[in-house]
Amino acid sequence: MRQPVPNAGHALRLSSTAGPEPAAIETAQALWDHDAVLPELAGLAEAIEADIVARHSATGRPVERGTLVGRRRWPAELAKLAGRLPASGRLIVDALSRDHLDAVVRARGHSSASAVRRARRLRGLVSPAELAAAAETADLAIVDVVPYGALLGGPEPELSHLAALERTHRWRRTLSWLPEDPGLTGLVLFLERAVVARLPTVVTHRMMIVVEKRRDPESNQAWLRREGSGDEPALSGELRAELDRLLEPAHARYLGFALLDAAQRLVPTLGATEVLGPARSDEYLTWRRAHDIDDAVTSFVRDWPRGRPARFRRGVDTTHAVDYHLVADLLEQHFRLFDEER
C-alpha cells in the first residue's frame, strides 16, 4: 500500500487562501445588506453623497437631512420630516428607486423567485408618480431627484444591476484601484454628476430627493412629465472634453465603458454620442463589438461541427485541433480586425 503523500499544493477552497486576506468572493457576499457597499467603494459613496448635498445646499438656507429607506409608510415619514421645516425650508432625503428594482427583477426573469421575495421586503421604494403624489399631500415642491451610485450596486448580490460583474474577480480587481488612483475616483464622480444625476430614477438603486416646504403643484407636475419624457441629457462640449481627459488612462476607460454599458441596459434611450462625443463613442462601440465578436467566434468554433459523430476518432472530437488557428483565421480574414490600426 502506498504511503499517502501530503498535499503540498494549495487547493483553491473559497474558505481559505494562502494569502492574508479572505477570498474575495466570500468578502463581497458577507458584506451585502441593503445599505452596505463594497469596502473599496465606501469612500466613494460618501464622496458622491457629500457632493449631491453640497450642490443642493444654497448658502444662508438651512438644509434638513433625513431618510425614507426602511420606512414602511414613507409618504407619512416625508410629511413628518417636512413638518420640522420652516416655510420654504429645504429637505434632502435618501430613498430607494422602485423603478430600478422592478427593472432589475424583470431583467433577471423567473429564475429570481427568491430575489423577488427579498425585493418585496424592502421599504422606502419610491417611484416618480408616488413621489409627486406624496409631495402634493405634504405641501412640498420637488426641487430635484438625484439618482446616484451607478457603481455602488444594489441592496443584495441578486438585486444589483451590476450583478453579473460584481460576482467576478475582475470587477473587484478593477475596483481595488479606486483607493489608489485619484483619476479613477475623479471619473466616477464626474459621471455621477454629469450623467447619472440627470437620468430617470430607473438608472440606479439609490437616490436623493430634494424638496422645499411650499406648494407648487404645477412645478411638481412639470417635473413628473420631464421624468417620463425619455429625453436624455447631452453633455456640453466643455463637459465632453473633460470626460475625454478622464477617460484617457486605459483602466479608467474600461471602468467608464463598463458603467456606460450597464446604464444603457437600464436606459435604452441613452445614446453613447450624447455622453462621449463622436471619437470616443466610436471607440466605445468598437469595444462593445469586440466582446460580441469574441462571444460569436467562441460559440461558432464550438458549435459548427455538431451533428457529425463521424468527426470523432478514438472517442475524441478531432475538431479540438482546429479551434486555435480557426479563431485567428476568423478574426483576421473574416472580420478583418487587424488590417489596419485600431
Add this chain to the structure above:
Amino acid sequence: MRPTAVISYLWDKHLGALDEFLAQFPVDTVIAPRAYCYERLEQIAAARGCAVVVLEELLPPGYARDREARKVLGALRAQIRGSDWSSSGVIGEGDVDTVRRIVRQRVGAEVPPAVELLDALNAAWTAHDIRLFVTTEDVIPLSKTAAAWARKRQVPSLHVAHSLALVDPYTVHAHLLTDVLAVYGPRGAEGYLDLGIDPARIVATGNPAWDDYASMRQDRDALRTQLLAKHGLEHDLPVVVFGTTWSAHLTALDTGDAHRRALAAFVAACADLDRRGVRFSAVVKDRPSNSDVGEEALASILAESGARARVVHTSEDGPQWAVAADVLVAVDSNYLVEAMLCGTPAVNLAGTAMLPMPPAFDGAAGVVEADPGTLAVRLRELIEDPDLRDRQLARFARRLEHYHVGGADGRAAHRVAAQMVRLAQTRPARRSLRQRLRQRLRHTRDVVVAKIGKER
C-alpha cells in the same frame, strides 16, 4: 503486465516537476511527442531509471495518415458544405463563403495530424498502463487533442499553467480540459473562476520554471555587474528594462499591433526622460521569436523618435535582467510577476496591446500602472524616489503569495510533483468482472440518454 507510463507534454521549463514526480512515483516509461523529447527529459529519465518513448514511433509501420483521416475529413467537409451560417449572428455578417473557405482550410491542415496523434495515443494506451497525463498547455492543436484524449480515457490529467492568466482567458483559452489545473497563485485562478470552472479543479503551486529565482535573486550584484559589462553599460546608472510583447490575434480585443505600439511608447518615454536630464540606461529585452524583426523595429522607432540615447536590444538573459534591473517595464506580462519575485520595482504599460480591459494587477500589488502618456512620469518617480521604491517593494512582499504561492522559496516543482503524485494515485483500482459489466451498462445508458437529449 504492461509497463507503466506517464505521458508528458511538458515544456522544458517545467521538467523539474517531472523529475521530482519520478523520484516519488517511479514508472517504466515516459512517453512524449518528439517535439517535447528535450535533452533534459532524456537526462531525467536516465537518472530515474525509466525509458523514453517517442509517441510518434508507436504508430505501426506503414501507417498512412491521409488514408486514416479520410473518413473524418469527409464527414467534416460535408458538414461545412451543408451548413447555413448566414443567420448565425455576427458570423453571418459579410461573406459567409469566406467562413466556409477558412473552416475547410483549417480542417484540411489540422485534422489529419490530430487523427494520427489519436491513433498514436491509442497505441500507447494498448501497450502501456498509463498512470498520468501532464501538459504545459491545452490550447495549441495537438496538446489540446491529447488533453481531451486523456480525459476521455480517464487517465488522470494535469495542466501546469504556462503562465499566470493576468489577462482573463478569452476565446481559445476559455476552458479547462484536464482534470486539474495548477496555477501559480490564487490570482492565476481568477479568470477561470470567473468562467464558472469548478474551484475544486484548480490548485495553486507556484511556477517550477521560476524556482531558480530563489538563488538567483541572492546574486543581484554579480549578475548586474556581468550584464552591464556584457553590453558596455555604465555601472552607476540605473537600468530600466522593457520586456516586449506581441499580438496573438486570438481575441477581438487585441489591438493587433502590440509589439510596435508598446515599444514605441517605451522609446518615447526614454526620449522624454533624456530631454529632462534624467540619466539611466535602457534595455529592450525582446522575445527570442521576435529577435530579428525586433532589432529592426527598435532601430526604426529610435530613428523616428529622434532619441539620442542608446537603447540596448537583447533576446537573452530574461531572468537575469529581471533580477538585475532597477525598474522593469512590461505589458500585462508574467515578466512583472518575476519582477515581484526578484524584488525589482515594476511598471505595467497598459493601453497598447488590448482594447480597454480590467487591470492585470490589483491596486495593492505594488505594480505601478502606466499608459503611454504617463510612462515617463512613472519611470522618473521610481528612478528618483527611493522611498517610493521601498513602498512598492513592501507591497510586493505582502501580495506576492496571491500571485505566486510559496513566494520565492524555490519549491514550486516540488508542489507540482505532489499534485502529479496525488493524481497518479487516483486511478481506479482493478475492478471485478461484475463491476466492470455494471459500468459498461451505465455508460451505454448515458450515451443513449445523451444522444436523445442533445446534439452530439
